[in-house]
Amino acid sequence: MTAMRWVIVLMSWTVWLGGWTLLDSSLKGWEQNPLSVRMNYTECTISRTVLDRIIDDSFALWNAAPTAKIKLERSSEESTTTPDQFLARSATDSPLILCDASFGSHLSTDPDQVPAATWIPTPVTTLDYGAILLNGQAGRAAEISQLSEAELFVVIAHELGHLLGLGHSQDSAALMYYSINGKTKAVLSQDDLDGLTYVYPRNELSSGPFGCAAVHTSDNDSRLSWFLPWVLLLVAVLMTRIKLRPLL
Amino acid sequence: MSAILRIFLAGLLITPFAQAKVQPRTKNFFALDAGIYLPSLEQRFSAPTGYKNSTGPLSGFLRLRRGFHLGKQYFLEPSLGVLLPWRTSYDGSSKTFTTQFDLDLTLPVFVFLRARTGPGLQWQLFVPSGETVRLNNGTDYSYFFTPAKAVSTWVLTWLVGFEVRFSSSFSLNLDAIVLDLASRQRRNYEGVVSVGVVL
Numbered sequence: 001m002t003a004m005r006w007v008i009v010l011m012s013w014t015v016w017l018g019g020w021t022l023l024d025s026s027l028k029g030w031e032q033n034p035l036s037v038r039m040n041y042t043e044c045t046i047s048r049t050v051l052d053r054i055i056d057d058s059f060a061l062w063n064a065a066p067t068a069k070i071k072l073e074r075s076s077e078e079s080t081t082t083p084d085q086f087l088a089r090s091a092t093d094s095p096l097i098l099c100d101a102s103f104g105s106h107l108s109t110d111p112d113q114v115p116a117a118t119w120i121p122t123p124v125t126t127l128d129y130g131a132i133l134l135n136g137q138a139g140r141a142a143e144i145s146q147l148s149e150a151e152l153f154v155v156i157a158h159e160l161g162h163l164l165g166l167g168h169s170q171d172s173a174a175l176m177y178y179s180i181n182g183k184t185k186a187v188l189s190q191d192d193l194d195g196l197t198y199v200y201p202r203n204e205l206s207s208g209p210f211g212c213a214a215v216h217t218s219d220n221d222s223r224l225s226w227f228l229p230w231v232l233l234l235v236a237v238l239m240t241r242i243k244l245r246p247l248l
Numbered sequence: 249m250s251a252i253l254r255i256f257l258a259g260l261l262i263t264p265f266a267q268a269k270v271q272p273r274t275k276n277f278f279a280l281d282a283g284i285y286l287p288s289l290e291q292r293f294s295a296p297t298g299y300k301n302s303t304g305p306l307s308g309f310l311r312l313r314r315g316f317h318l319g320k321q322y323f324l325e326p327s328l329g330v331l332l333p334w335r336t337s338y339d340g341s342s343k344t345f346t347t348q349f350d351l352d353l354t355l356p357v358f359v360f361l362r363a364r365t366g367p368g369l370q371w372q373l374f375v376p377s378g379e380t381v382r383l384n385n386g387t388d389y390s391y392f393f394t395p396a397k398a399v400s401t402w403v404l405t406w407l408v409g410f411e412v413r414f415s416s417s418f419s420l421n422l423d424a425i426v427l428d429l430a431s432r433q434r435r436n437y438e439g440v441v442s443v444g445v446v447l
């Protein structure tokens with residue numbers, strides 16, 4: 001009996017699932033929409049023109065999801081927050097994308113292997129503080145200037161997924177798959193779209209087609225979401241009984 | 249594009265033979281359409297080699313369509329369609345149910361070819377499994393989560409389609425459903441190829 005219990009406990013800890021995941025089971029996405037992201041290029045090892053272009057492409061990729069309401073935009077204002085200030089949680093501007101010359105030691109990770117990381121304080125119940133740190137540690141193998149533009153595009157687009165609240169996916173076709181090996185182009189898979197849509201569900205009935213309401217869905221919205229299909233079904237059933245008189 | 253275009257052209261080519269049997273539609277009707285739903289049409293055809301499986305999976309589509317005769321050969325056609333089977337995540341733990349509501353105006357191009365267009369609403373219901381997962385983090389392992397709460401999205405759509413009628417009862421439907429028509433960045437095309445039976 002004891003042995004059996006152990007097996008169950010063990011299995012529940014090692015269960016492997018596929019598909020999109022989130023950083024927390026009760027995660028709420030960023031409230032600002034559009035979400036303006038500021039940059040700090042101070043410690044960057046590649047030109048800001050190139051970086052701006054890659055970041056804009058990555059934003060456009062996530063912004064293209066028709067079922068999600070979040071919209072990312074690059075702030076025209078630059079940030080002066082240093083990696084140290086950010087990690088000490090004293091940054092006043094967030095979210096951020098910044099290069100870090102002490103990437104390896106700051107994140108206790110191997111700067112020869114990891115080109116970028118997303119830093120969000122846990123537990124992540126509501127996303128309101130986070131940054132993408134780019135490896136700006138000169139001379140190291142995974143420093144961003146060592147990557148091709150295409151690779152950096154995949155890396156930044158993947159990190160943006162984390163910044164938006166997504167975890168890793170077991171689906172190797174997904175951009176949120178843990179490894180970018182073999183990926184030469186950033187493409188959102190259905191799995192990525194589903195994850196993003198879950199965190200930022202679009203409801204054109206409550207905010208209107210051009211609405212810019214807060215990202216969070218209120219209880220009223222979700223009640224409407226459950227209620228409406230049944231109303232429509234009722235209308236559909238009623239329609240079967242209606243006979244329209246020819247108009248033309 | 250070629251696959252859909254080919255089906256469409258094939259449809260057009262065989263219709264003249266069927267034309268003789270087709271009577272103009274002048275009465276209210278019910279139709280059941282069954283076919284294939286192709287999400288993200290643009291990406292499906294433009295995705296680079298090796299990324300084709302990134303696009304949404306093909307699935308079945310079942311639609312009940314009601315035709316209200318407005319006079320002459322014009323019809324108002326409300327319809328309710330569902331994706332069958334529903335979409336599941338990579339391992340089946342998260343399910344997404346898609347329902348498409350439409351209200352189309354249909355008109356004859358020829359007796360055997362009808363065009364339809366109108367607004368619609370796409371409802372997606374996400375039902376994740378509510379589990380904790382230990383996943384590779386590249387250099388280490390981390391815990392990630394699938395939430396338990398169901399979430400809905402409602403997106404306005406616009407449909408443009410054709411119905412190629414083989415007889416009074418059978419037809420081939422080619423429909424394009426456009427999500428977010430107004431936004432160049434978010435505009436997304438889904439395709440439906442279905443066979444319709446007038447009940």
Ligand SMILES: [Zn+2]
Pocket residue numbers: 158162168178
């Ligand atoms: Zn990652």
